[in-house]
Amino acid sequence: MGLLNKLDDPYYGGGIILGKVEDILNWGRSKSDWYLQFGLACCAIEFMAMNASHFDFMRFGCIPRTSPRQADFIIISGTVTFKMAERIKKLYEQMAEPKYVISMGSCSNSGGPYWEHGYHVLKGVDRIIPVDVYVPGCPPRPEALEEGMIRLQEKINQQAIFNKRKRIAEEDKQKELIINN
Amino acid sequence: MSETKRIEFEYSQIDSERMRLNVGPQHPSTHGVLRLEVELDGEIVTEVVPHIGYLHRCFEKHCEKMTYPQVIPYIDRMDYISAMNNEWPYVMGIEKLMGIEIPEKVEYIRLIFAELNRIANHQIAIATFGLDAGAFTPFLYLFRDREFILSIFEKASGGRLLYNYFWVGGLAADVHKEFKQDVLAIVKQVRETNKEIADLLLYNKIFIERVANVGILPADVAINYGCSGPVVRGSGLAFDLRKDAPYSFYDRFDFDVITGHGEVGTVGDCFDRNIVRFHEMEQSCRIIEQAIEQMPMEGDVREKLPKKIRPPKGEIYTKAENPKGELGFYIVSNGTDKPERIKSRGTSFVNLSVLPEISKGYLFADLIMILGSIDIVLGEVDR
Numbered sequence: 001m002g003l004l005n006k007l008d009d010p011y012y013g014g015g016i017i018l019g020k021v022e023d024i025l026n027w028g029r030s031k032s033d034w035y036l037q038f039g040l041a042c043c044a045i046e047f048m049a050m051n052a053s054h055f056d057f058m059r060f061g062c063i064p065r066t067s068p069r070q071a072d073f074i075i076i077s078g079t080v081t082f083k084m085a086e087r088i089k090k091l092y093e094q095m096a097e098p099k100y101v102i103s104m105g106s107c108s109n110s111g112g113p114y115w116e117h118g119y120h121v122l123k124g125v126d127r128i129i130p131v132d133v134y135v136p137g138c139p140p141r142p143e144a145l146e147e148g149m150i151r152l153q154e155k156i157n158q159q160a161i162f163n164k165r166k167r168i169a170e171e172d173k174q175k176e177l178i179i180n181n
Numbered sequence: 182m183s184e185t186k187r188i189e190f191e192y193s194q195i196d197s198e199r200m201r202l203n204v205g206p207q208h209p210s211t212h213g214v215l216r217l218e219v220e221l222d223g224e225i226v227t228e229v230v231p232h233i234g235y236l237h238r239c240f241e242k243h244c245e246k247m248t249y250p251q252v253i254p255y256i257d258r259m260d261y262i263s264a265m266n267n268e269w270p271y272v273m274g275i276e277k278l279m280g281i282e283i284p285e286k287v288e289y290i291r292l293i294f295a296e297l298n299r300i301a302n303h304q305i306a307i308a309t310f311g312l313d314a315g316a317f318t319p320f321l322y323l324f325r326d327r328e329f330i331l332s333i334f335e336k337a338s339g340g341r342l343l344y345n346y347f348w349v350g351g352l353a354a355d356v357h358k359e360f361k362q363d364v365l366a367i368v369k370q371v372r373e374t375n376k377e378i379a380d381l382l383l384y385n386k387i388f389i390e391r392v393a394n395v396g397i398l399p400a401d402v403a404i405n406y407g408c409s410g411p412v413v414r415g416s417g418l419a420f421d422l423r424k425d426a427p428y429s430f431y432d433r434f435d436f437d438v439i440t441g442h443g444e445v446g447t448v449g450d451c452f453d454r455n456i457v458r459f460h461e462m463e464q465s466c467r468i469i470e471q472a473i474e475q476m477p478m479e480g481d482v483r484e485k486l487p488k489k490i491r492p493p494k495g496e497i498y499t500k501a502e503n504p505k506g507e508l509g510f511y512i513v514s515n516g517t518d519k520p521e522r523i524k525s526r527g528t529s530f531v532n533l534s535v536l537p538e539i540s541k542g543y544l545f546a547d548l549i550m551i552l553g554s555i556d557i558v559l560g561e562v563d564r
Binding site: 037041049052054064078083084113114116117118119141 | 261321327
């Protein structure tokens with residue numbers, strides 16, 4: 001606070017910042033994302049390495065939660081088989097809004113090395129739940145997952161909170177105009 | 182201390198209501214996507230039914246469609262924590278079928294990498310076992326060291342977790358120039374951390390109270406279920422393929438087979454299985470040091486790579502001591518470049534089968550510890 005004391009306050013009201021409430025809310029939301037502690041396959045080991053000392057996931061404000069009710073986003077880390085797919089859908093539905101999905105590794109992106117001959121694999125987890133960020137790699141390095149996390153934070157920062165439907169409709173109208181012209 | 186925590190009871194004596202509880206597939210302590218159906222009488226586990234198949238990746242189906250070298254990446258993805266060890270028995274089998282003599286340097290590099298991966302695997306096993314018991318700090322220490330081992334693998338193969346490094350007749354690439362110094366530095370680091378882990382976790386009084394006398398696996402039960410690796414050695418049996426059926430250069434080295442002997446409780450409890458892993462890391466360090474001394478640095482690791490891999494008609498079973506136990510591959514060749522059939526003996530699958538037997542009569546909280554002490558990887562259970 002020493003720095004703030006040195007600053008001049010011309011309005012005698014203790015510092016004023018002009019900005020959108022939305023920006024502050026989004027800033028808070030994007031910097032304290034809690035994730036569901038949930039590993040599927042090989043990528044889960046890299047995900048564990050991400051949580052450990054070298055890469056330190058907690059500096060993104062990400063804290064593991066063991067219940068989907070408390071989680072903000074879920075990382076699908078590994079091969080999604082048909083048997084597991086219905087469970088993942090159930091887990092996603094149990095999460096509270098707003099919720100986000102990171103698809104980690106080529107298996108959950110598209111089926112990966114099992115895409116061609118596998119009779120068991122779901123060819124992309126986006127067939128059952130909406131995915132926000134795809135992280136490529138088999139398995140992706142923890143650095144790649146960090147990049148994916150930063151992308152998710154960017155996405156959250158740009159999201160609309162107030163008059164969401166109205167604004168989305170306006171944006172769609174503008175897009176249509178661009179396409180028509 | 183020597184009393185077991187198992188609660189003996191007769192089914193007919195208790196007329197309380199049983200509860201069936203579902204654990205998993207999303208559960209922080211099932212080490213993947215294992216689902217357990219547990220029948221409880223109050224707090225006491227009366228029945229455990231493991232449900233597997235949530236990570237079935239049709240390994241054998243892929244073996245029918247792929248050529249011999251193409252199968253190796255799928256073998257990596259079976260036991261993804263110790264991928265180097267997984268590749269070894271497979272390439273050994275095909276080399277035996279084709280009659281390829283591999284250079285001494287290649288064999289030494291394979292051996293060193295396999296032992297390094299054994300250390301990495303045991304580090305994860307002990308770290309996650311600590312996590313299950315509620316100790317988070319050892320996890321951070323052990324994963325710090327694991328990154329150093331992975332950096333060596335990365336320099337050699339390019340991959341951090343799944344390598345595709347052992348090829349039939351050689352290796353994918355040569356090691357870097359400062360390989361020997363780097364490995365010796367890692368060995369030193371592993372030993373230093375192990376001292377800390379012994380104080381921090383394994384000989385901690387809270388931890389001992391939690392795991393001693395829990396999940397006792399008698400030696401005869403372990404043999405009947407076909408267990409191998411630290412699970413059977415924790416019960417006091419000195420069964421190690423590196424000593425009993427020496428492959429590669431293991432007969433050239435001086436190392437001990439660690440067995441559990443009931444240090445703080447009964448022989449074959451969760452503590453014994455874990456302490457076997459802990460002391461095996463030290464033995465691996467000894468093997469690596471001797472191998473580094475004997476290993477020649479000159480020579481080409483790719484000179485014996487065959488242009489076409491077409492083993493003659495025949496069949497072979499090769500096995501090797503994985504960190505988790507005996508991993509075997511039964512390879513049937515029909516003379517073409519694609520295998521007729523490959524059957525693998527998954528270690529974790531066999532070791533998991535003993536879980537319902539040894540967890541009956543313990544408290545529900547102990548079930549998590551018992552599962553953690555078996556150290557399964559679901560990729561290998563379901564394949």
